[in-house]
Structure formats: structure tokens, C-alpha cells
Amino acid sequence: MREVETMTGMVIRVSPVGEMDKRLVILTRERGKIIAFARGARRPGNPLMAVSRPFAFGQFSLYEGRDSYTLRSAEITNYFDELSLDVEGTCYGSYFLELADYYARENMDGTGLLKLLYQSIRALLKPALKNELVQRIFELKAMVLNGEYTETPPCPVSDSASYAWEYVIVSPAEHLYTFTLTEPVLEEFIRCVEINKKRYVDKNFHSLEILHTMTGWKLLK
Structure with missing residues (x-):
């Protein structure tokens, strides 16, 4: 089972991927700029929908892949x-x-x-x-x-x-x-x-x- 990494950061760019996913660029304290995919984040009711938007700041739990991350969950402390x-x-x-x-x-x-x-x-x-x-x-x-x-x-x-x-x-x-x-x-x-x-x-x-x-x-x- 893949290990979950938690990083503090802010979503600085969002773009749609496919029919239901989002591609996020997150500025993190620990790794600088990372790319993370939020699976199903465009589907109404999906818990990743609210956290996958620009300006969202908080703790992001991610799975690391070869060239990018997959967003598992997030605790947002400020949506601005x-x-x-x-x-x-x-x-x-x-x-x-x-x-x-x-x-x-x-x-x-x-x-x-x-x-x-x-x-x-x-x-x-x-x-x-x-x-x-x-x-x-x-x-x-x-x-x-x-x-x-x-x-x-x-x-x-x-x-x-x-x-x-x-x-x-x-x-x-x-x-x-x-x-x-x-x-x-x-x-x-x-x-x-x-x-x-x-x-x-x-x-x-x-x-x-x-x-x-x-x-x-x-x-x-």
C-alpha cells in the first residue's frame, strides 16, 4: 500500500482533466511546486471538489507517483x-x-x-x-x-x-x-x-x- 504524504500548501492553478478530474498545481512548503490529480473532483458531491480550487490553503494528503501526486484528501484552513x-x-x-x-x-x-x-x-x-x-x-x-x-x-x-x-x-x-x-x-x-x-x-x-x-x-x- 502506498504511503500517504502530508504537505502544507496552497492551490495556485487548476485545470480540468477528462470528464471528472482536475489537475492541480500546489505550492507546498515541503516540496515547492507539485502537480497533483484530484480524481472525481468535478463530480457533484465529491469531497475533493471544494478543496480543488485556487487559493485553497491547508494540509494536503497525497500519494506520490512517478511524475505527479494523487490527492487523497485535504484539510483546508483558509479558502479566502x-x-x-x-x-x-x-x-x-x-x-x-x-x-x-x-x-x-x-x-x-x-x-x-x-x-x-x-x-x-x-x-x-x-x-x-x-x-x-x-x-x-x-x-x-x-x-x-x-x-x-x-x-x-x-x-x-x-x-x-x-x-x-x-x-x-x-x-x-x-x-x-x-x-x-x-x-x-x-x-x-x-x-x-x-x-x-x-x-x-x-x-x-x-x-x-x-x-x-x-x-x-x-x-x-
Whole structure:
């Protein structure tokens, strides 16, 4: 009988397979990014239906196969249901999942990226924080975790923007979303993160394009 492995993680991508199954990409603490198949998860009443959806965070019990896993069961501690009530917030969250998928690697410790993703989605639910700020903090910290950053801002900015940049670099995920920025400083911070992304991130994100269309965002010059 195959041994069951339990991993802590979040579902970051879901796609249908056949008539009744789902293919999940899960960012886990123990193994980084894994692929798991949820058999019968599209069948009404199947216990795997609810746990096989994006943003589901918790403990996943899996059987390991040659190239993928089979999901046996899951204990979800946070579905982030509140996010589904906010269309814009859902778009931001979907982009975070896509960026995490881009950076995550298989068979590697996923603790840092998983913590960042979890705290960033929680931050989207905080009314006091602007989604634009949450996005840029998440992007910068994801690049930092991958070693793709400069210790100081890549263009001349105010002391406040420079401090924000350095704070994000050195702070743990749990302490990232504890500050706000004035509009002028936020614009400087956004500009710096965009420069860094252009330098290091070689991918167009579909969810980000949708988000830009929805918010009418234009790249700052």
C-alpha cells in the first residue's frame, strides 16, 4: 500500500482533466511546486471538489507517483472566500498565484514563497492597504526571494521611497504589510518595482493584463 504524504500548501492553478478530474498545481512548503490529480473532483458531491480550487490553503494528503501526486484528501484552513466578493481583489489575487507559479520550482523548499503568497493574499483583504501597494510589495519580495533585485532603488527617489524599498528587502513576510505610502511616494515605489521587473522578469502574465484593463492602469514613465 502506498504511503500517504502530508504537505502544507496552497492551490495556485487548476485545470480540468477528462470528464471528472482536475489537475492541480500546489505550492507546498515541503516540496515547492507539485502537480497533483484530484480524481472525481468535478463530480457533484465529491469531497475533493471544494478543496480543488485556487487559493485553497491547508494540509494536503497525497500519494506520490512517478511524475505527479494523487490527492487523497485535504484539510483546508483558509479558502479566502472573502476575496471572491471583490472582483478587483480576485484579479489581484489571481495575478499573485500566477507570479508564484512562475517563480516556484519543484523539489525545493517552498517556505519563503508560500509565506509571502499567504500574507499577500491576506493583505488584499485589509481595507487600509491599497491594492497597488500590496501588489508592488509582493512583486519586489518575490524577486528578492529569487535573488533578482538591487539593494537600493534602481532610480533616484525620495528618502521615503528608498526606505520602503529597503524595508521590503529585509523584512519577513509577516511584517511586510505594516506600512502605507503617500500617493507621490507610492508612484516612486511603483516606478522602481517596474524597472526591476523589466530587468529580471521575462514573462507576460495574462491575469495582470486583465487587471490593467480593469483598473485602467498605465505604466508610469
